[in-house]
Amino acid sequence: MAAKLLPAGDDPIQPFDVTPVTISVDGTPMVGIAGQSIAGVIMANNRLDLRRTAGGDHPRGVFCGIGVCFDCLVEVNGLRDVRACQRKATEGDVVTTREARGGDSLSGPADSRGGAA
Ligand code: FES
Numbered sequence: 001m002a003a004k005l006l007p008a009g010d011d012p013i014q015p016f017d018v019t020p021v022t023i024s025v026d027g028t029p030m031v032g033i034a035g036q037s038i039a040g041v042i043m044a045n046n047r048l049d050l051r052r053t054a055g056g057d058h059p060r061g062v063f064c065g066i067g068v069c070f071d072c073l074v075e076v077n078g079l080r081d082v083r084a085c086q087r088k089a090t091e092g093d094v095v096t097t098r099e100a101r102g103g104d105s106l107s108g109p110a111d112s113r114g115g116a117a
Pocket residue numbers: 061062063064065066067068069070071072073083084085086
């Protein structure tokens with residue numbers, strides 16, 4: 001099953017007016033909804049990987065979705081090691097993944113355990 005962003009007019013629930021936000025992810029503009037997490041915007045734009053492990057180069061994306069696993073670490077507006085599942089997307093956010101930064105290691109707990117998370 002692929003993540004998908006429903007156009008506002010096609011959402012059967014239509015709980016309120018939808019305010020779009022546009023963020024940049026590794027230079028690619030992605031449109032989401034105000035209040036949505038950065039991870040939610042990225043997944044809604046059909047991208048599931050947010051980083052790769054240092055040991056084994058395995059792709060990682062949203063695992064817990066509640067801020068516990070640190071599998072979703074990205075850089076947001078120059079601030080490193082932000083959990084994408086916990087940060088609300090705001091208009092103009094610039095999100096950079098580890099691959100886009102050249103693969104340098106992050107300092108979050110997952111990497112401090114040896115990077116094989
Ligand atoms: S997905 Fe687990 S901390 Fe974000």
